[in-house]
Amino acid sequence: xxxxxxxxxxxxxxxxxxxxxxxxxxxxxxxxxxxxxxxxxxxxxxxxxxxxxxxxxxxxxxxxxxxxxxxxxxxxxxxxxxxxxxxxxxxxxxxxxxxxxxxx
Numbered sequence: 001x002x003x004x005x006x007x008x009x010x011x012x013x014x015x016x017x018x019x020x021x022x023x024x025x026x027x028x029x030x031x032x033x034x035x036x037x038x039x040x041x042x043x044x045x046x047x048x049x050x051x052x053x054x055x056x057x058x059x060x061x062x063x064x065x066x067x068x069x070x071x072x073x074x075x076x077x078x079x080x081x082x083x084x085x086x087x088x089x090x091x092x093x094x095x096x097x098x099x100x101x102x103x104x
Contacts, residue, residue: 004103068099
């Protein structure tokens with residue numbers, strides 16, 4: 001008997017916004033676009049990435065509790081220099097994760 005799978009995709013993005021005035025700090029916004037099987041469109045969850053957040057861990061815990069297992073994580077874009085608000089080199093700023101679970 002063959003196991004049939006269903007897949008879920010999470011696209012994560014970190015966006016830096018330049019300050020309006022020199023005395024202001026860069027702004028950082030994080031977002032997750034969650035594409036679920038059988039649902040048209042994606043659910044978007046956003047957060048202030050300038051603050052410490054457990055949102056990614058909360059999402060992973062939620063998906064794991066629903067039976068989803070991570071099968072792929074691809075970093076599509078990372079900060080290559082410490083410029084445009086990104087302080088560290090090599091920090092992922094766009095990635096896609098694919099999860100699977102047995103279909104009902």
